[in-house]
Amino acid sequence: MDTALTYAETHADQFVDELKTLLRIPSVSTDSAYDDEVERAAAWLADHLDGIGMEHTEIIATDGHPLVYAEHITDPAKPTVVVYGHYDVQPPDPLEEWDTDPFEPAQHDGNLYARGACDDKGQMFMHVKAAEAYLSAEGDLPVNLKYIIEGEEESGSMAMGAYVQSNGSRLGGDVVLISDTAMFSPDTPSITYGLRGLAYAEITLRGPNRDLHSGNFGGAVDNPCNALSRILAGLHDDDHRITIPGFYDDVQDLTEAERKTYAELPFDEQSWRDALDINAVRTEGDYTTLECLSARPTLDVNGIWGGYTDEGAKTVLPSRAHAKLSMRLVPDQQVEDVYDKLEAHLEAAVPDTMQFSMRRLHGGDPVLVDRSAPPMQAAKTAMGEVRGTEPVFVRNGGTIPVVADFQQHLGLDSVLMGFGLDSDAIHSPNEHFGLDRFQQGIQAIIRFHNHYAEMEA
Known part of the structure; x- marks a missing residue:
């Protein structure tokens, strides 16, 4: 050597x-x-x-x-x-x-x-x-x-x-x-x-068969962007826990020894926030920032789009709205099981004014x-x-x-x-x-x- x-x-x-x-x-x-x-x-x-x-x-x-x-x-x-x-x-x-x-x-x-x-x-x-x-x-x-x-x-x-x-x-x-x-x-x-594992999905809501004039149709035709925003907003509760039924069923929690190790790590949360230019954190329940960063499951919207997004105004009621979602998983969660639970939850949340589809893009346990x-x-x-x-x-x-x-x-x-x-x-x-x-x-x-x-x- x-x-x-x-x-x-x-x-x-x-x-x-x-x-x-x-x-x-x-x-x-x-x-x-x-x-x-x-x-x-x-x-x-x-x-x-x-x-x-x-x-x-x-x-x-x-x-x-x-x-x-x-x-x-x-x-x-x-x-x-x-x-x-x-x-x-x-x-x-x-x-x-x-x-x-x-x-x-x-x-x-x-x-x-x-x-x-x-x-x-x-x-x-x-x-x-x-x-x-x-x-x-x-x-x-x-x-x-x-x-x-x-x-x-x-x-x-x-x-x-x-x-x-x-x-x-x-x-x-x-x-x-x-x-x-x-x-x-x-x-x-x-x-x-x-x-952590990963389950990454793309979801689409489709309303009318084409983009519509928001003055002529707004108020009667449901807007896919509005509907998608309501659904996404409901994916977490006030404690920042994910609201998908059964999402936490297989989660292997941290042991007391692991939590003690986390507590002993030299983590300066104020400096960490300052480096990101954020004033506060949003963590799950009573779990610490470090624990939530690496040992708790998550669900994040990685992108959301629909309608008109270029410069200036265009009074359009969009035909479709889309979002990309990533879920970080912890032992003993499994990718396909989490996908199934997400899809079932979203389908139940979609209003009857919309058609829904979901693509399972990629993941890992x-x-x-x-x-x-x-x-x-x-x-x-x-x-x-x-x-x-x-x-x-x-x-x-x-x-x-x-x-x-x-x-x-x-x-x-x-x-x-x-x-x-x-x-x-x-x-x-x-x-x-x-x-x-x-x-x-x-x-x-x-x-x-x-x-x-x-x-x-």
Whole structure:
């Protein structure tokens, strides 16, 4: 391990330059105009994995964007670590709010600015460089490695989920290692042991068969925008609890020990509100802000539209109104069950003046991991050695759908050892990643492989 750590230190600048090359490829998976660039990123990554000495590397075609697979099996008796990440990125919009070109990496103030710098090219690339350090400096690895890197995490992971379900033997291993999350704070390193799930839907109300003159028809023809607003307003009660019947039936509540851990975390709520420029929070019942951010289910309207929205006035009574809804789920809620309950509730709430439809767009189940398991403890040790502070175990409010797929279809838990920060502006203009955290991530991954191998020996 020591020679691998030294190699990573002495090649730090080279690693950053190589990451910049990958960041220059605009691999935006949600926009078909970038399809060629997504394929170019996959090809670059596959070539790079081959170049660092992986035994087998290939690009796997899918119905969507390609997967990149690589493996290095040194000894079947050693534990096998499956590394997951993604090389696709969010769209860069709005471009005018970037201080620099989102696809021309800029390095200043100790940060690397570019789309994908943190989410997830930078964090995924840490795993590639950790393997290179072992292979170049020591000629071998303390574990067997399998990489599965996808190109559509930002657009639903449909191909990845299907591949996991149908290729269990190929992806077989002992644990999955992922860096696609954030630390609790710069001074509080953390390892994620729980993720919320997601159920995302689009709903439509249709009233008259065409847009109408609001003067000639208003007052007698029900307005879909008005009706939709009434329905959406009724989805929460005064305690901000979701009013869908049965929504909380399967919710696994926080234990007293977990609530105690939340209470002990160094969270400055006033500073957090100030950073968002909000005066108050709206939380569920007596749950704290931190608990509601990561361990309680939610329902949010992500978009609502209908009628005339351009400049000036147009006195129209719209034919249709639409909304997009996302529900973050917690153990033991299940995506399809929650979809069924939402649809039944909305259908019952729709007035007889309207026709209703709902599209189930995409989702993923929630996940919990045993914090006492050897790989979690190996991650805790490795991260603590690098950061100089013992990390805490936390839940994360976001969703990584494939983590549930690994658990349900392969029986593999995931160690979510991320080095991002909430201030890294992922999905936003001026996304960045601290170069110190990039290097620390490589060092921690090198240490993880060694400690995990020793635990399993």
